[in-house]
Amino acid sequence: MKKIIYSLMRPGLFKLPPETAHHFTLNTLEILYRLKLAPFLVDIIPAHPCHLMGLDFPNPIGLAAGLDKNARYINSLALLGCGFIEVGTVTPRSQPGNPLPRLFRLPAAQALINRMGFNNDGIDNLLANVKKAHFKGILGINIGKNFDTPLPQALGDYLICLHKIYAYADYITINISSPNTPGLRQLQQAKELAQLLSGLKQAQQQLAQQHKKYVPLVIKIAPDLSITELTTIAEQLLKYQIEGVIATNTTLSRCGVENLPHAQEAGGLSGAPLSARATEVVAQLYHLLGDQIPIIAAGGVMSVADAQAKWQAGARLIQVYTGLIYQGPTLIKELAEASSSILEANVYEH
Numbered sequence: 001m002k003k004i005i006y007s008l009m010r011p012g013l014f015k016l017p018p019e020t021a022h023h024f025t026l027n028t029l030e031i032l033y034r035l036k037l038a039p040f041l042v043d044i045i046p047a048h049p050c051h052l053m054g055l056d057f058p059n060p061i062g063l064a065a066g067l068d069k070n071a072r073y074i075n076s077l078a079l080l081g082c083g084f085i086e087v088g089t090v091t092p093r094s095q096p097g098n099p100l101p102r103l104f105r106l107p108a109a110q111a112l113i114n115r116m117g118f119n120n121d122g123i124d125n126l127l128a129n130v131k132k133a134h135f136k137g138i139l140g141i142n143i144g145k146n147f148d149t150p151l152p153q154a155l156g157d158y159l160i161c162l163h164k165i166y167a168y169a170d171y172i173t174i175n176i177s178s179p180n181t182p183g184l185r186q187l188q189q190a191k192e193l194a195q196l197l198s199g200l201k202q203a204q205q206q207l208a209q210q211h212k213k214y215v216p217l218v219i220k221i222a223p224d225l226s227i228t229e230l231t232t233i234a235e236q237l238l239k240y241q242i243e244g245v246i247a248t249n250t251t252l253s254r255c256g257v258e259n260l261p262h263a264q265e266a267g268g269l270s271g272a273p274l275s276a277r278a279t280e281v282v283a284q285l286y287h288l289l290g291d292q293i294p295i296i297a298a299g300g301v302m303s304v305a306d307a308q309a310k311w312q313a314g315a316r317l318i319q320v321y322t323g324l325i326y327q328g329p330t331l332i333k334e335l336a337e338a339s340s341s342i343l344e345a346n347v348y349e350h
């Protein structure tokens, strides 16, 4: 039924500018939540608990970062039935992001291009929203640096966010892979990454003692890395005992969409054209990390078959963003249901 409702709504939503449609959808969901219409919306999702990074995930399907940058919609997004929600990216100070338009649809390819540029209301605002939320699943908070913080001072920005949110997050994602903050991806290079991870790990240990709570750190990486770069990253993740890795963020590649309207807009491409490359990165990472560090797969999960490919490549959890825009909210239920049967049938090739 909900699938039919979304397929009826989608043409109307797609007539709106993408960012307007985004806010309209989230605000509608929030109103339905506040009107206590939740019982009509909540999908009963079969429990498929997974224990990873010391956390109990109700099911392995999550919402990727960027959908709820200020943690304003946690309660209503929880209605979709996901096992975990990642909010952010949040930066120490609020910032407006790039000028509009900065989000583009490529419907023929089931893709988006965005150059949002970490538009967000700052860490204090996010924290206030997180404190008000009632979400019972796993909450990840994704942190970044302000656009005007020079790269050598990036660690300082991550530390400000880490200290403020530590007590309220189930896990914390360090975003070093957005293509829309100039220089950010440089933090994936050996020297910069070592400095960053060493500083964050020290802070995590001190905060764990202070709060008597251990919050895992997860690093989010780009799909546009060579195998040499990936190998170096994997070595550093192991060396600094990072608890998880998200593969991947959006891509700078335009492979497969070159001739479509908007394809030449600056920004990161997500959705179906990213799927194969993101899965390849998961497989390469799994080859390097084995079961030592869990891989959270993101990038072009538009269907159960896409999720299956990620699991077979070595992923333990899956995140969606663009798939939700094109397939509607029932995608979460379909993926969660499929995850039970796929994982129980032991489809892992590893």
Ligand SMILES: Cc1cc2nc3c(=O)[nH]c(=O)nc-3n(C[C@H](O)[C@H](O)[C@H](O)COP(=O)(O)O)c2cc1C
Binding pocket: 064, 065, 066, 067, 069, 088, 089, 103, 112, 114, 116, 118, 142, 175, 178, 220, 248, 249, 250, 270, 271, 272, 274, 298, 299, 300, 301, 319, 320, 321, 322, 323
């Ligand atoms: C509009 C938009 C905004 C995004 N913002 C963020 C962000 O703030 N932080 C982040 O780590 N990833 C962000 N992402 C990347 C997604 O979390 C995800 O990694 C990527 O889109 C690939 O997954 P998908 O193909 O399912 O969308 C954003 C993606 C989109 C489409």
